[in-house]
Amino acid sequence: MRFVIYGAGGIGGSIGARMHLNGETVLLIARGEHYAAINAKGLAFHSPAIHETLAIDVAEHPDDITFTSDDVVILCMKTQHVEGALRDLQVNASPHTPIVCCQNGVASERMALRRFKRVYGMVVLVPAEHLEPGVVVNFAENRAGNLDAGCYPRGVDEVIEHVTGAIHAAGFVSRPDPNIMPKKYAKLLMNLTNALDAAGSERPSDVIEAMQDEARACCQAAGIEIADRQATRESRGDIRGGAVVGFERHGSSTLQSLLRGTRNVEADYMNGEIVQLGRLHGIRTPVNEAVQQIGVQLARGDIQPRSLTADQIRTRIREFTV
Template identity: 40%
Template sequence: MTRYVIVGAGAVGVTLAAELHRSGAEVLLVARGGQLAALREGRLRFVRPSGTTTLQIPYAAGPEEVRLTEGDVLVLAVKSQDTERTVGDWAWRPVALADGGQGLAATALPLVTLQNGLDSERIALRRFAQVLGATIWVPAVYVEDGVVVNPAAPLPAALWIGRYPHGDDHPALGPLAEDLRAASFAVQVVPDITAWKTAKLLGNTVNVLDALYPPSPLRDRAAGLLAEEARSVFADAGLPVVDHGERSTLDLAGFTVQELPGYPRFGASTWQSLVRSGSLEADFLNGEVVLQARLAGRTAPANAAVLERIQRAVQEGTPAGSLDDADLAATLPELRAAVPVPAGNNH
């Protein structure tokens, strides 16, 4: 039986580990910090609309505690900003081969990358010969150690997976997809995973707005501005963007987000990071747009401006969702005509 070594016990990692384990798959969850302590103390809770489960899952604190064997699949569920360090930690670990010999994770095992943005797969491929990229839609949240809340029902998440940089014929893809489907995930195997990840990145450009500003018509306008600029940049950079409406074969009609008593609706991943740790993936979201623009010999001023604003918010300890429309209009000059900016506001 394949064992899934899931590295990272945040919202995504716990969702995958919990549902795969529930379906009978062999799982090892690699955690650190407060989540590791919760696993050790038997108090890591996974909250779904169907009920709350206290997880009893095999776990480890890091690669030094894991004996890798041929047939394992490494699943990278850390944030984008942690990819480089984590890939380096695991790539050169020994792997016990079926013939009694010893190999290395970098050459013997497939690595599944679940990160937002476009950088993690390239980082992984520098070391791992077998990289399976994935984009995941999951509303799960982790803002408190020992608790992961996933309000999606009846499906816990939807994934599109494929070999990086391209292809849908890797021998691990079929079994991985089937195991995920058995765990109630919606899964589509695709031959052009970068186009799917670029499409998600268009939506992820608004995560910074979700983290800093409460909902408003002006924020909606700002979201459109960021996505429009990103789409233009991707076109100039020659990056394909898949049309989900035309290409997705998944039936997501029943993929809904429900209200859970006692667990208010929280923001997206950047909001959660701002609340919990201050370590943000924005450099790999809006920052990716800025990078692609510079590589194409142009600029992406709107995405550059909000990237600078959220980094300043981290330095100043700004609470999530506490800034107003005036601050947003000052951050994005294109919006200033829509709202009066108080005198002295020079953000």
């Protein structure tokens, strides 16, 4: 089996690097300067215990790949880039190609199922960053992160058993789960804070609680199951954050996008997912709507990263609750 890691940032780069180090056949798909750096010099991968530059296969676009029946594609870009990635894959890969959706949020699986027959959801709990072309850092000791996965919408098959087995052997906690989406919804609740983390150095607990209460109410109205906290804690396994010599850990994936100078963030698929559910089921979601708009303003430069105080965040939220 060849693992095509589409999106070689913090998450995809860490997965690809560790699988490559464990002897798996890996092909990264990276963009722009990141692709150029990996292609020219290799992928510089750093963790508390590893500092290596890896001669790992890389392509810039699916057009450059001859796909075979042995390929599994693991989508590791942020959700706002998934639709375009799937269009490019559809042109080049068979509709039978297994597609593993390794994103925060819960929208990618539905997108993939429009074009591909075998779609899998994967929970993402990996402390990793990519801020410099050609460089990926995994801030984890012992196990590198949690990447449980299962068939979408439910079930387990031989493909995902093989995928999770290979990822687990490479140093992650990764197990096949026949009911994976409740775990992804539980992770979504955690990621509702991403835009707050990017907007200010403080994350007001009252705002977080209100966002999550709105999310639970929307999911209950929609008949969506959310894994409980105990199951979520157990799924993490033996994962501990760790310091990496020469690198500072900055924060959420949203903040990383802004620090790299991109003008897009994933708030539409975090807080926006709850806003959409609320509109579909007649439930007001003013706090998530306000935080979604903070994400939009961060992306277009109206708010600078880490510039808002907790009270300024609350003031912006009050504008949506009147």
